[in-house]
Amino acid sequence: MLLEIENLDYNINEKPLFSGFKLSIEEQNHHLLTGPSGSGKTTLIHLICGLLSPEKGAIRVAGHDMAAISESGRDKIRREHIGIVFQTLRLVSALDLSANLLLAQRLSRGTTDAPLIASLLERLGIAHRAKAKPHQLSQGEAQRAAIARALVTRPRLLIADEPTSALDEANAGQVADLLLECAADYGVTLLIATHDDRLTPLFPNRIALTEHMLKAA
Amino acid sequence: MFRLALAYLRDRSLTTALNILLLGISVAMLVLLVQFGNQLSSRLDRDAQGVDLVVGAKGSPLQLILSSIFHIDQPTGNIPLESLNMLRRDPAVKAAIPLALGDNFDGYRIVGTDASYAAFYDGEIAQGKMFEKPMDAVLGAAVAKTTGAQLGQQFIGSHGLETEEGDGQGHDHAPFETVGILAPTGTVIDRLILTSVESVWDVHGIEHDHDEHEDHEKAGHDHDHDGGHDHDTDDETLSARGGLQPELTAILVSYRNAAGAIRIPAMINRQTEMQAATPAVETARLLALFGAGIEGARIFAWILAATGGLAIFIALLNMARAREGDLALLRVMGASKVQVFGTILLEGLITATAGAVLGIATAHAALFVATRSFQTLSDLGLSATLFLPAELGIFAAVLLIGIIAALIPAARIFRINLANTLARTS
Numbered sequence: 001m002l003l004e005i006e007n008l009d010y011n012i013n014e015k016p017l018f019s020g021f022k023l024s025i026e027e028q029n030h031h032l033l034t035g036p037s038g039s040g041k042t043t044l045i046h047l048i049c050g051l052l053s054p055e056k057g058a059i060r061v062a063g064h065d066m067a068a069i070s071e072s073g074r075d076k077i078r079r080e081h082i083g084i085v086f087q088t089l090r091l092v093s094a095l096d097l098s099a100n101l102l103l104a105q106r107l108s109r110g111t112t113d114a115p116l117i118a119s120l121l122e123r124l125g126i127a128h129r130a131k132a133k134p135h136q137l138s139q140g141e142a143q144r145a146a147i148a149r150a151l152v153t154r155p156r157l158l159i160a161d162e163p164t165s166a167l168d169e170a171n172a173g174q175v176a177d178l179l180l181e182c183a184a185d186y187g188v189t190l191l192i193a194t195h196d197d198r199l200t201p202l203f204p205n206r207i208a209l210t211e212h213m214l215k216a217a
Numbered sequence: 218m219f220r221l222a223l224a225y226l227r228d229r230s231l232t233t234a235l236n237i238l239l240l241g242i243s244v245a246m247l248v249l250l251v252q253f254g255n256q257l258s259s260r261l262d263r264d265a266q267g268v269d270l271v272v273g274a275k276g277s278p279l280q281l282i283l284s285s286i287f288h289i290d291q292p293t294g295n296i297p298l299e300s301l302n303m304l305r306r307d308p309a310v311k312a313a314i315p316l317a318l319g320d321n322f323d324g325y326r327i328v329g330t331d332a333s334y335a336a337f338y339d340g341e342i343a344q345g346k347m348f349e350k351p352m353d354a355v356l357g358a359a360v361a362k363t364t365g366a367q368l369g370q371q372f373i374g375s376h377g378l379e380t381e382e383g384d385g386q387g388h389d390h391a392p393f394e395t396v397g398i399l400a401p402t403g404t405v406i407d408r409l410i411l412t413s414v415e416s417v418w419d420v421h422g423i424e425h426d427h428d429e430h431e432d433h434e435k436a437g438h439d440h441d442h443d444g445g446h447d448h449d450t451d452d453e454t455l456s457a458r459g460g461l462q463p464e465l466t467a468i469l470v471s472y473r474n475a476a477g478a479i480r481i482p483a484m485i486n487r488q489t490e491m492q493a494a495t496p497a498v499e500t501a502r503l504l505a506l507f508g509a510g511i512e513g514a515r516i517f518a519w520i521l522a523a524t525g526g527l528a529i530f531i532a533l534l535n536m537a538r539a540r541e542g543d544l545a546l547l548r549v550m551g552a553s554k555v556q557v558f559g560t561i562l563l564e565g566l567i568t569a570t571a572g573a574v575l576g577i578a579t580a581h582a583a584l585f586v587a588t589r590s591f592q593t594l595s596d597l598g599l600s601a602t603l604f605l606p607a608e609l610g611i612f613a614a615v616l617l618i619g620i621i622a623a624l625i626p627a628a629r630i631f632r633i634n635l636a637n638t639l640a641r642t643s
Contacts, residue, residue: 042639043636046635046636046639046640049549052636089639091546092550094221094224103221
């Protein structure tokens with residue numbers, strides 16, 4: 001099991017957001033995480049990534065319980081197993097695309113793999129933008145660059161938080177297709193948090209969070 | 218992380234350049250002050266070492282010291298030749314060295330003296346020999362190097378301390394001949410041309426007899442000149458017969474014992490038409506005059522350095538605020554808190570290092586240009602290539618300023634709530 005959540009309790013402002021929440025995702029079994037704003041999609045992602053600690057329960061990523069280890073331990077699990085794509089926060093602003101990918105590799109693995117970077121950029125159709133700074137990229141290019149940044153460390157789980165919400169129809173379709181294709185190519189499991197209905201037909205599995213319901217669908 | 222810190226600095230290059238400039242200016246000022254103060258003080262000490270008293274014509278004692286020891290001012294006037302014998306006869310006087318000044322060659326002062334003057338500064342002959350007869354000249358090491366003069370070469374002195382184009386005061390009837398070149402001593406004699414006192418008299422057409430001079434080792438002989446060439450009469454007096462009397466410009470005195478220090482200056486100042494100036498007193502006065510200005514400038518420079526530190530602090534604080542999303546992303550990408558903290562600290566350190574290096578390089582370049590542009594600074598022996606330990610201290614202090622300025626902005630990374638920041642910025 002790649003991701004396993006058991007009896008998760010998490011409160012925000014002393015009000016329960018998750019109570020006894022359960023979830024399990026196997027390798028190569030992609031999921032959409034849906035729900036209206038405020039339903040806890042982003043919080044759940046942060047809990048899975050180890051950016052938040054639950055009040056109770058276990059969050060196992062590749063067998064490691066994120067809830068039971070120190071912050072630096074969570075940093076390590078995240079570094080080694082998880083790639084994250086955000087809606088707008090995509091790349092380190094001061095570095096060009098290629099340098100961003102090199103930095104991501106160095107931080108994650110301590111080494112760099114230039115051929116992998118080149119092939120990923122080629123695969124995502126942004127090889128010609130390798131030397132562009134983040135602010136020079138279009139929305140679609142930037143989101144593809146963010147996917148490249150997340151994949152370049154060869155994670156087992158790629159979590160994307162609203163990856164297509166800021167994109168137009170054409171770019172949203174392209175990014176979703178690329179996510180699925182790359183996941184297949186690089187053996188990555190996807191967990192996509194979104195309220196973008198355009199993605200629903202592309203993913204067979206869906207975890208629906210309902211506001212104040214606090215339970216997985 | 219070093220490359221990332223550099224990339225962030227490049228990303229806001231104007232702010233970075235301004236901060237580096239601010240620090241650079243303050244460091245340059247501090248280094249110049251340290252260099253100037255240190256080199257001036259050590260130079261003055263070195264040149265005045267062993268000279269307990271300078272006897273010369275009445276006037277400003279500081280001018281007498283500047284002209285007779287450091288050779289950077291005009292003499293106060295002339296003194297009678299007999300005063301040399303008077304001083305040498307005094308049991309409290311260990312040495313009395315005559316100086317006859319007035320001319321220069323290519324900006325280098327020609328000093329009429331005796332062989333003991335070079336020995337006083339541990340001057341050794343590197344080539345040729347010490348001057349023996351009139352119009353023999355021995356060049357200081359710096360003079361020989363700059364002018365490229367060789368042994369046997371003849372040159373003509375000009376009146377005054379500096380040569381100006383077409384000043385029409387060349388003593389072309391009486392050329393000097395280079396008979397020796399001194400080894401470098403690091404003292405004032407490196408920049409002097411030494412000759413006998415008689416040479417100076419001869420150049421100016423002053424009739425003299427060696428019997429008049431204290432140096433009875435040489436056979437007395439007369440040098441007769443037509444006296445028809447141009448010369449300034451400032452430093453020569455006309456005798457009652459209308460001729461010029463052989464005189465000296467100053468006498469450098471070192472005491473045999475402490476009693477001399479009490480008796481001789483008082484005797485000279487009260488009982489003769491001459492004045493006695495103590496180099497230690499005048500040098501201290503000169504340094505005190507400079508010192509107040511140097512201290513004020515030093516305080517200003519440190520304030521400027523602190524301002525530079527404040528500018529780095531504000532720039533990094535603003536950056537850390539504006540870059541919260543970036544910093545959070547770095548954490549998500551796997552950077553530890555310490556790594557992100559180090560990146561911000563590095564930015565401060567790199568800025569400070571660049572400022573310090575720029576400042577030190579600028580100061581030495583300025584010294585280089587100044588010593589070549591201003592004869593006085595060159596005469597003071599200021600060197601652009603001399604690095605002082607104090608500069609290392611300034612360098613370290615500026616690095617510390619950079620680190621301190623970056624500490625608070627960098628420490629923000631430990632207070633950032635990653636989930637909140639990502640929720641807000643992603």
